[in-house]
Amino acid sequence: MSDAVPSAAQIDALLHTHIAEYPDFPSPGVLFRDITPLLRDAEALRAVIRYWTTLIPEDVEYIVGTEARGFVLGAPLAYEIGAGFIPARKAGKLPGSPAGLTYDLEYGTAEIQLPENSLRAGARTLIVDDLLATGGTAAATVELARRFDVEILGASFLIELDGLGGRGKLPGVPLSTVWTLDN
Template sequence: MTFPRPFLVPADPAEQLARDVVARLRPYPDFPEPGVLFQDLCPVFADPALLNRVVSAVLARYSGAFDVVLGVEARGFVLATAIAQLSGRPLVLARKPGKLPGRLHQVRYSLEYGDAALQTQQDAFPRGARVLLVDDVLATGGTLEAAAKLVALGGGLVAGYAVVVTIAPLGGPARLSALPAFSVLTLSGGGETPG
């Protein structure tokens, strides 16, 4: 059985990059719950040349605008690591509870399917650091909003956020409208995913 691709709206002048990413997305209907069309980015991450193009587009958007990269668990780690490596900036991890040692900042937040929490180590970056938030998908915006609160708790400044895919109908762009944004592509319907 085949499922139609959601309507694609390139979020960037690099329309070919958006087309190449959407061609690699694997939709999984009814995962992890009935009614959800999960957009799997694993094929994008598995293609080194395509991942490099995504990272290059992020770096072009935020050139000179950030000091630290904050990767959001778990799939955000892939993109964040590549961005940190190519930009020569430190990588900080925002993790679920019980994964980081030491003194921690924690923010609880709501998702479509319940509550969650993210933590960072309290000394993860210097006060006043400009922090780029990185995740794979923007859906409701709850996770990235929590990450922004963690940056504030640590004394940092949010430089903006970068994702590969934005699912517009779930409200994330509106929720994060005060932040500079980068997304390779925006799905305007049929691409619901958790997070």
């Protein structure tokens, strides 16, 4: 495989063929975007990660990836840029005394946690996840990371669903997305 960074047009074409859509999952009216076809194609995944590195700030020290697909994409992205990786987990998945934040979802509440002592004050940190939709989980992850007194360089997503208001939940946070879709 070439080490060249693919163009935006090449990435657009690649993602059109490597993201599956499932209507009415997990509930009626929702169109689920599944990244599994991308993940199973090593060359396509590598091309996306390589392209994605051109969209994020320089000098990122840590990527915080949100469970679960933020782990799958954030870890190789961190590896590619030479940054550390910190998992933002669902409640009850971390040992010790993790830092946690409860937040509202469209259908209830959820809690996200970071490992205790996982980020040092002032660390240059990027939040990564697969999808920006309504923005609740991303906003909670940013807020929780800020409790560690880190410098949030931004939030970056593989896919953004335009029109669902996700950007509005992240005021003042620089955002980047690999692929933007109409809702």
